[in-house]
Amino acid sequence: MRRILVVGAKGMLGRDLMEVLHSSIPGDEVVGWDIEEIDIQKEEDTVTKIEKLRPDIVIHIAAYTDVDGCELNKEKAFAVNAEGTRSVALAASKCHAKMVYLSTDYVFDGDKREPYLENDSPHPLNVYGQSKLKGEQCVQALVKDFLIIRTQWLYGLFGKNFVSSIIRQAREKSTLSIVDDQTGSPTYTVDLAKAVSVLIQFGARGIFHVANSGLCTWCSFGQTILELSGVNRVKVIPISSMELGRPATRPFYSVLGCQKLKEETGLTMRPWSEALKDYLRTLN
Ligand SMILES: NC(=O)c1ccc[n+]([C@@H]2O[C@H](COP(=O)([O-])OP(=O)(O)OC[C@H]3O[C@@H](n4cnc5c(N)ncnc54)[C@H](OP(=O)(O)O)[C@@H]3O)[C@@H](O)[C@H]2O)c1
Incomplete structure (x- = not known):
């Protein structure tokens, strides 16, 4: 039996991940902590608490995820996303645990204009991306068995996100202005959670990109949400x-190429529009 610790278990991805881990890896003990149980900004507490639990795997998904908030509060962004991740990595290495870290497409600048692969050089345009990249570097420097999963444009049942915001605004307004010069792949947290579980079961190491397939702009994503919702x-x-x-400046193009995920696990991520239909069905 392995003991798996999820740090950030009450966030949008965290809630789906806890459910997927409970159902897909029977026999493993899954422990979920969030800010009430562990504040990763407190290095000593973080290391002591995790060391005491002695997990075999630490999945670290806690973060300061407000991209514009990070831009306005650089200190907090680095304290949580970089230093906080460093503390979790330190603890994981002391326990000889595997560490899984969730990172972002915003480590890239978007100049490539074709899907980013795992070995492309990062060059973040905003503080959030810079702080998450620093987090990646801490994990790589401190943990022997690490898995970094970069993902993007998340939506799910358990957090504020673009889809729920469009649905809410459509009830209140007759026109919606939506950005049409940023391209990416919207990703359903349930699909991402399943992919994280598969990568762990395969014992994957290194960096992986995981997102639903296909691409769109925020504007075409918004139009599809309205169409599928019958608005x-x-x-x-x-x-x-x-x-x-x-x-915060965002990259104009930050699509993540997920071939490595397919090559190493056989898993293909379904198209974002199919995942969106599923999400909207569950929402209703
Ligand atoms: N959302 C996206 O579109 C997106 C895209 C790419 C990558 N990611 C990455 O994917 C992961 C999950 O994202 P998400 O959208 O599910 O995030 P989320 O909903 O914001 O959840 C993050 C969780 O971390 C907690 N947290 C914040 N500061 C903490 C601290 N100092 N100590 C302990 N816990 C703390 C948050 O608590 P509070 O809510 O109380 O602050 C929240 O429960 C993150 O690592 C994020 O960087 C997200």
Whole structure:
């Protein structure tokens, strides 16, 4: 029996991951902690608590995920996403545990204009991406058996996300202005959670990209959400990132190539539109 610790178990991905791990790896003990149980900004506490539990695998998905918030509060972004990850990595290495770390497409600058592969050089444009990249580097430096999973554009049942925000805004407004110059792959947290579980079962090591297949802009994603939800009275206006004027710069193109996942585990991620249909069915 292995003991698996999930740090960040009450977040959007965390809740789905806990369920998937309980059902897909029977016999393993799965422990879920979030900020009430462990504040990863406190290095000593974090290391002591994790060492005491002696997990065989640490899945670290806790993060400061507000991309614009990170831009305005660089100190907190690095304290949680970089230093916090360093503390978890330190603890994992002391326990000789495997460490799984969730990272982001925002480690890339988007200049490539074709799907990013695991060995492409990162060059983050915003503080969130910089802090998550620093987290990756801490994991690589401290943990022998590590698995870094980069993903993107997450939505799920248990957190604020783009899909729920579009559905809510469509009830209140007759027009929606949505950014049309950023391209990526929307990813359902249930599909990601299953892929994380598969990668662990295969004993995968190193960096992997995991996202639903296919690509779109936020605007075409928004239009599809409205169509699939049967909303046709809302007018969608495509706008540029510049017009939206968010504090954090996002890459114009950050699609993740997932061939390595398929080659090493046989798993193909389904198209984002199919996953979205499933999510909307579950939501209703
Ligand atoms: N969401 C995306 O589109 C996306 C894209 C690419 C990668 N990722 C990565 O995927 C992972 C999961 O993302 P998510 O969207 O599920 O995140 P989330 O919903 O924001 O969940 C993160 C969890 O971490 C907790 N947390 C924050 N600071 C903490 C601290 N100091 N100590 C302990 N726990 C803390 C949060 O608690 P509070 O809610 O109380 O702060 C929350 O429960 C993250 O590592 C993220 O960087 C996400």
